[in-house]
């Protein structure tokens with residue numbers, strides 16, 4: 001088992017390196033984030049032993065269960081949250097996550113800021129943008145991204161570090177690429193505005209099916225689940241209610 005994951009990760013890393021080279025990018029400029037929904041904590045630890053130690057969860061309760069199962073080891077991993085965040089879970093997410101990649105509503109921003117002030121903490125966030133043009137998908141519309149970020153920037157406990165998107169679910173690769181390119185252009189536009197307290201360091205885009213395209217279009221974080229852990233039994237619709245995945 002251990003050997004097979006080692007092999008999988010070695011092959012995966014070769015694909016990442018190759019995509020970086022063909023895009024003229026340094027492989028160190030792309031960070032793998034493990035998307036660990038449905039994956040038990042032992043498998044997460046195994047993957048982390050091969051050098052991937054950022055773990056991203058979609059559901060608070062599932063994250064809490066894994067963290068409890070890991071005991072003290074949980075702190076050796078860096079935990080991100082990439083799921084649809086309900087406002088009644090905000091207090092919980094700030095307990096374990098160092099980054100929330102799925103910020104897309106002011107209600108969440110205000111609640112998170114209030115909680116963080118109480119705790120005298122801050123947190124890194126990415127703003128989730130919907131570049132696919134599908135109305136059911138989470139994330140804010142690209143045309144609203146700049147005013148949204150200007151508002152979020154006033155909540156100083158949330159440190160904006162970039163943008164995240166879930167790309168179009170399609171094998172129409174030119175359209176998938178166009179979505180990633182749109183996110184990159186938006187990033188550059190926001191960066192050029194030099195909004196105080198807003199850093200546009202990260203573009204979190206690309207998953208198992210499309211990470212090479214995302215790298216070519218400038219991803220700094222790729223979120224990989226199946227490429228590392230294999231196919232999932234639970235349908236993604238359980239994690240993404242309302243998203244059309246096929």
Ligand SMILES: *Cc1c(COP(=O)(O)O)cnc(C)c1O
Nearest residue numbers: 035082207208223224225226227
């Ligand atoms: C599941 C998930 C991923 C990874 O998907 P794979 O296709 O398994 O690589 C990435 N981002 C989010 C938000 C996810 O929910």
